[in-house]
Amino acid sequence: MTFARTLSLCFLATLACRQSPAGVLLAPIPPGPVGDQLQSVLVRDSARFVEFRRDLHRHPEVSGSEQRTAAVVATAMRQLGLEVRTGVGGHGVVAILRGGRSGPVIAYRADMDAVPSAAPDPVDFRSLTPGIRHICGHDLHTTIGLAVATMMRQVRDSLTGTVVFVFQPAEERATGANAMLADNVFASPTPTAIYGLHTAPYEVGRIATTPGPMMAGRDRFEVTISGAGDLSAAADAVAARLLTLGTIGPEQVTISQPPDFVLLQVTSRNVSGTQARLQGEVRVASAASRARTRTAITQGLSSAVAAGITVAGTYEPMTIAGVTNDTVLADRAAEAAGVALGASNVARVTTIPPAFSEDFGSFQARIPGVFFYLGVSNASRGWVGQPHAPEYVADERAIQVGARAMAAVLLDALSR
């Protein structure tokens, strides 16, 4: 999950749940012999999964440097007997689990990279790499990917179809998904749907999703100002005009039909000789807000400057596409997750956090998919799983919760 700027937001905390996850972790996933086997793997390997996560946490790697993490993941997938491809779009790892019976091909994605952070790590298994920490929960995402693969491997003979496990690098830099797509991650076999999750400050035991838009997309722009006169003053005038397009975003935006907001940042300002250049980022919640902002930047800035100075704006849409869940698949997936966790533990997302993006949306731009938030907070312990917050701490029971839910979702998707 990439982060646009420092906001004092806790975008999902209002949906915290008082219910302990302990009760929901005991039932089969879903009820029946297959669920019994999946559950037995979770019970058997729960300590191993926690240790796997702690190992990743001790050895965080930033975007583009996930060499060790990828090697650990590839080894674990090979030990499960899956077909493994490494070096996909950088340090990406793809592991294919073919079921015993023919059926659909679906994908499950987990991201692997960590975040620069010099703040002290509040857990015992603290980062051993100075200045880098897993404060976006990707160590849990990767572990849940392993847990789901381990569970599904246990019931391989009864699976109707194939699961492609996608371990993605460079999510924080928002380049990993596109790099894996460019490297033919879906070439063979080709999935028809993709699923994934991200830790969030819900209370542990809960997950959430919604049909339709769930997270903002991210675009880039550049404005060139040239001519005679005071280019520095002209650049300031253009920047001021840009900021009126929507820089002051609300901390969270209620999902309406369609959601419509813009969050704009000027990230660089450069004046030299006869030219000034402004570059920046835009977060948008819908195609309509994207189109409106694009028009304003490419056509509407000239009036901000004096005569003799020209302004030319370019707009690069969908650096990150925005997480938009397939409406039919999202309802099905939420229902399947409800079987695994109890329906009351599956919340519906009602707001879009403007400051966060996720390049899971790049996969969804290629094939339909569903993304979930996974609660990792624990109010009684004072742990808040707010992505990118220096004090981020996740309740590790979320590994079991996420693995249960995602195994149920994938099983259900294969059965359709």
Ligand SMILES: [Zn+2]
């Ligand atoms: Zn993240």
